[in-house]
Amino acid sequence: MMSEKKLNFLILIFLFFLPLFSILLNDIYITTLFSKIVILAIAGIGLNLILGYGGMVSFGHAAFFGLGGYVTGILAFHFNNYEPIQILVFEFEGTNQLLLIWIFTLIFSSILALFIGYFSLRTSGVYFIMITLAFAQMLYYFSISWPTYGGEDGLSLSLRNQIPFFNTMDPITFFYICYVWLIITIIFVKFILNSPLGISLKASKENEDRVRSVGINPKKVKLISFIISGAITGLAGSLYADLNRFVSPTILSWQMSGEIMILVILGGMFRLYGPILGAFFYIILEQFLGGITENWQFWLGFIILLEVLYAKAGLISFLIKDKYDEKTSS
Amino acid sequence: MEFQLLIEQLLNGLQFGTMLFLMSAGLTLVFGVMGLINLAHGSFYMIGAFGAALLAEITGSFFIGLISSFIFAMFAGVITEILVIRKLYKKDHLDQVLATFALILIFSEGIRWIFGAYPLYLNIPSELNASVSLPLEIIYSKYRLLIIAIGILIAFFLYILTSKTLLGIRIKAGQNDREMISVLGVNIKTLYTIVFALGAALAGLSGALIGAIQSVEVGMGEPVLILAFVVVIIGGIGSIKGAFVGALLVGVTDTLGRFLLPELFKLFFNNADANLIGSSIASMSIYILMAIVLIFKPSGLFGKSSA
Numbered sequence: 001m002m003s004e005k006k007l008n009f010l011i012l013i014f015l016f017f018l019p020l021f022s023i024l025l026n027d028i029y030i031t032t033l034f035s036k037i038v039i040l041a042i043a044g045i046g047l048n049l050i051l052g053y054g055g056m057v058s059f060g061h062a063a064f065f066g067l068g069g070y071v072t073g074i075l076a077f078h079f080n081n082y083e084p085i086q087i088l089v090f091e092f093e094g095t096n097q098l099l100l101i102w103i104f105t106l107i108f109s110s111i112l113a114l115f116i117g118y119f120s121l122r123t124s125g126v127y128f129i130m131i132t133l134a135f136a137q138m139l140y141y142f143s144i145s146w147p148t149y150g151g152e153d154g155l156s157l158s159l160r161n162q163i164p165f166f167n168t169m170d171p172i173t174f175f176y177i178c179y180v181w182l183i184i185t186i187i188f189v190k191f192i193l194n195s196p197l198g199i200s201l202k203a204s205k206e207n208e209d210r211v212r213s214v215g216i217n218p219k220k221v222k223l224i225s226f227i228i229s230g231a232i233t234g235l236a237g238s239l240y241a242d243l244n245r246f247v248s249p250t251i252l253s254w255q256m257s258g259e260i261m262i263l264v265i266l267g268g269m270f271r272l273y274g275p276i277l278g279a280f281f282y283i284i285l286e287q288f289l290g291g292i293t294e295n296w297q298f299w300l301g302f303i304i305l306l307e308v309l310y311a312k313a314g315l316i317s318f319l320i321k322d323k324y325d326e327k328t329s330s
Numbered sequence: 331m332e333f334q335l336l337i338e339q340l341l342n343g344l345q346f347g348t349m350l351f352l353m354s355a356g357l358t359l360v361f362g363v364m365g366l367i368n369l370a371h372g373s374f375y376m377i378g379a380f381g382a383a384l385l386a387e388i389t390g391s392f393f394i395g396l397i398s399s400f401i402f403a404m405f406a407g408v409i410t411e412i413l414v415i416r417k418l419y420k421k422d423h424l425d426q427v428l429a430t431f432a433l434i435l436i437f438s439e440g441i442r443w444i445f446g447a448y449p450l451y452l453n454i455p456s457e458l459n460a461s462v463s464l465p466l467e468i469i470y471s472k473y474r475l476l477i478i479a480i481g482i483l484i485a486f487f488l489y490i491l492t493s494k495t496l497l498g499i500r501i502k503a504g505q506n507d508r509e510m511i512s513v514l515g516v517n518i519k520t521l522y523t524i525v526f527a528l529g530a531a532l533a534g535l536s537g538a539l540i541g542a543i544q545s546v547e548v549g550m551g552e553p554v555l556i557l558a559f560v561v562v563i564i565g566g567i568g569s570i571k572g573a574f575v576g577a578l579l580v581g582v583t584d585t586l587g588r589f590l591l592p593e594l595f596k597l598f599f600n601n602a603d604a605n606l607i608g609s610s611i612a613s614m615s616i617y618i619l620m621a622i623v624l625i626f627k628p629s630g631l632f633g634k635s636s637a
Contacts (some may be wrong), residue, residue, distance in 0.1 A: 057424060119621060123628045126367065126423060130563045131624045134617040137556065141613035147606070254556060258431055265428050295443050301435030308429040309417055 008273045015179060019172040031171045032243070033287065037279045038178040039239045042185050044264045044275025046232030049189055051261070052269030053198065054225050055205035059129045060116065060136030061260050064230040066252030067112055068105045068237025070143065073155040073247035075101050080158060098163040098177075102238060109234025110227050117226035121219060133254060140252040154248025161242055168242070178239055182276075185232055190272060192228060201225045233260070266307060337468050339589045340582065345474045347581025348481020352536035353554055354561040354573040355488055356529015362568020363505045363525055364419050369430040370410070371533055371558065372551025373437035378403040378534020379541035379550060380441055383450040392455045396538050403534020406437075407527035415526060416519070434552070442548045449547035452538065477539050484532065485574050492570050501525060505568055560620045566633025575631060580616050587615035 002010075015038065022030040043065055050056040078085050078094025085092040095101060116135045123131055149155050160168040168174050192198045204211045204218040211218045241247045250256065259282070267278025285303065289296030357371050381402030386395030414433065418426050453459075458473045492498035500521055503511040512518045537551065544550070561580050565572025592608030599607065611618075623631065 051424075057427075059427070119625055123624055126361070126567060127563060127624060127628060127630075129367070129423065129427075130559055131621060133556070134560065134563075134620045134624075138614040138617040138621075141617070142610055145610040145613045255552075258427075261424075262428055262431065265424060269424075295439045297435045298439035298443065301432040301439065304432035305414065305429055305436070308421075308425050308432065309414075 004271070004273075011273055011276055012183070015182070019175055022172070028171050031175045033283065035171070035175045035178050035243050036240075037276075037283045038175070038182050039236050039243060040260070040263060040279040040283065041276040042178075042182055042239070043233045043236035043260050044267065044279055045185050045189055045272065046229045046236065047260050048264045048269060048272075048275050049192065049232070050222075050225050050229040051264055052271070052274070053193060053205065054201045054222060056121075056222060056226065057129045057261075058120075058132040058226075058229075059254070059257050059261065060132030060134070061230075061233050062252050062254065062256035063116065063132075063136040063139050064109045064113060064233040065237035065240070065256060065260065066136075066139060066143070066247075066249075067109050068234035068239075069241035069247040069251045070149065070155075071105045071108050071234075072101050072161065072238040072241040073157060074149055075104060076157045076161055077149065077155055096159075096161045098161045098168070098242070101161055102235060105234050105238040106231050109237075110231045112234075113227040113230025114223070117223045117230070121222055121226065133257065136252065136254060136257055140249055140254070143249040143252050150248070152249060154246060154250075157241070157245040157247075160245060174243065178243075181235065181239060185235075186272060189232070192225075193272070197221060197224060262304065266304070334466070334468050336589075337466070338470060339585055341470055341474065341478070343582035343585035344578065345477050345481075345581070346585055347578035348478050348485070349536045349540055350554070350557055350561050350581055351481055351485055351574050351577035352532045352539075353558040354565070354577055355484075355570060356526075356532050357558050358562045358565065358568055358570065358573045359501070359525050360529050361562060363501055364522055366415065366418060367423050367426045367430065368415070369427060369555065370433035370437065371529070372555030373434055374403040374406060374530040374533040375537035375540075375551040375554055376441060376548065377406045377437065378531075378537035379452065379546040380445060380450065381534065382538035382541060383452040383546045386452055387450075392453070392458075392542070395452065396535065399534045399538030400531045403537070404527045404531035406534075407530025408523060410530070411523045411526040416522070419522070438548050445548075447548070449545040452542045452546055454542045473542070480535075480539065485570075488570050497521075497524070557616070560616055563630055564620055564623050566630030569630075569632040572630060572632030580619070583619050584612075584616050587612040591615070 015034065018034050019031050022028055022034075043061070046064075047058065047061045050058060074085070075094045076096050078092075079096045080094070083094075085094060116132065120128055120131045120135070143149075144152050160174065162168060163177070166173050166177070168177065193202075200211055200216050200218070200221045204221055208218045211221070237251060240251065263278035263282045264275050265278070266281055267274035267276065285300060286296070289299050293299065353371070353375060356374075357368065360366050360368050360371075378399035382395035382399035384395075385398040386392050389395070410433065414429065418429055421429075454473050458476060460472050461469045462472045462475065463469055490498075492501060500511060500516050503516075504518060504521060508518060533551075536554075540554075541550070557580060561573055561576040563576075564579060565574070565576030588609065591612045592605045595604035595608040598604070627633075
């Protein structure tokens with residue numbers, strides 16, 4: 001048992017030295033596996049901003065994750081076949097430069113989040129869960145039925161996209177790229193949470209009327225947070241596409257939304273580092289159970305069920321000593 | 331000819347809609363009465379289909395299969411409610427989503443464990459596997475007409491059950507004030523188990539009916555589950571009438587969208603483009619429908635004010 005700060009610090013140190021273990025054990029697959037964990041953790045932190053702190057249960061974050069993936073895949077696809085992207089009368093060149101791709105991903109997922117958020121935030125509660133799901137499903141079915149970028153089969157990238165001076169095909173380099181993005185995300189979300197925006201977001205979750213009474217528009221606060229959340233998850237999707245060098249409609253599916261949501265809840269909401277533990281637990285369990293039994297999902301189901309019924313505050317509550325309290329934790 | 335095709339598509343939409351209704355009825359009741367989001371509802375659809383395939387194989391009778399689908403799913407519903415669902419009523423929606431997602435994993439893998447990874451086949455008996463001539467020179471599948479009839483019959487039965495019987499009145503009362511009705515001496519636990527099991531049984535029956543047209547396989551329930559949620563949301567949570575209207579709306583929109591939209595776009599684009607754009611938009615049509623309904627009526631067509 002330890003304080004939350006100490007645990008957070010340990011998580012980051014552990015991840016930093018992870019490639020070293022991977023080299024010592026002579027198993028580079030560990031690094032790739034942890035790249036996946038770090039990417040899903042970024043997506044989870046993005047979702048947690050609105051889920052844990054804002055009380056908005058989005059069941060459609062795969063829309064942003066998938067869009068990020070597809071922006072990355074499509075830009076690389078056009079770079080590789082030298083055909084410009086045509087949108088009405090405009091033409092764009094594809095690119096394989098990650099810095100550019102990330103900027104495009106952030107822009108496009110923000111625009112999508114503005115659109116989805118604007119309409120979804122007119123509803124609340126269960127209806128909000130379902131309308132976000134509906135938007136994600138629209139994109140999912142669109143990606144299946146639109147054949148230009150592979151339709152149901154998806155799109156393969158022959159090489160990972162590039163970043164100057166680094167070899168992104170090297171698993172350890174790619175891991176550290178993801179790691180740096182994780183750190184940036186944590187710092188950024190922490191900054192947001194302590195800013196007037198984050199404080200009014202948390203207040204809107206508790207009592208919208210009070211927020212309104214001091215002259216802040218809670219809808220606007222929620223919408224801006226939703227956009228930030230979508231952009232972060234979109235970026236994670238972009239990294240995921242490069243990690244696998246493959247995008248397919250699966251990353252837009254409702255199971256993907258569910259998976260991101262599950263790792264947030266498993267790790268513990270209301271805590272910035274919760275999704276990292278959640279992602280770690282989820283992926284490791286998947287690997288571990290997958291190694292010992294063909295029916296690993298059966299046991300995964302059991303473990304999740306027990307967790308929900310008996311460990312309300314998520315896994316993180318097993319590791320740190322301060323008692324779970326929604327109101328004081330942030 | 332175009333006209334006959336249109337009517338045929340309309341009937342397909344109706345058949346799809348009535349099946350969605352069987353699936354959504356339980357979902358909307360459980361949602362409305364117990365305040366529970368049950369992602370595992372699709373698992374009962376699957377269990378019903380597997381139960382039917384198994385018993386139809388053993389007894390050689392399709393109808394025994396159908397009846398057993400109802401019974402199998404009902405039993406699975408009772409057991410699930412008592413062991414797990416009961417503990418979830420007081421938890422928040424997030425925990426419910428997570429726990430019932432876990433149930434999907436357990437049910438799907440459990441079925442795969444027992445029956446293996448290959449799909450089973452449930453054959454329509456030969457006397458139903460035929461076409462029937464309707465007025466206006468329309469020829470339509472006998473089996474699909476039977477499905478429509480069963481769907482409408484059950485809708486009628488549920489309407490009577492929820493509005494005219496003691497059980498229905500208790501369900502409605504539980505929806506409004508669960509403390510009060512338990513004070514009045516109604517065993518709310520048993521009532522919830524009955525509602526949940528009835529919903530599960532209807533889902534199982536629709537799984538068996540559809541399983542005979544498509545195939546019976548693991549994971550068949552989840553796509554239908556998402557559609558059923560769309561129906562419940564469009565109709566308004568807790569409303570059987572809403573579920574019926576929503577289901578028909580979704581069924582017809584989806585089927586006619588796939589048929590008409592490519593035709594519509596042919597007026598503006600060349601054939602290949604029109605087919606592409608039309609079918610892409612058609613595949614999204616019901617979600618667009620749902621988004622539009624929610625934007626204008628944030629708690630669905632027949633829902634009470636915002637949840």
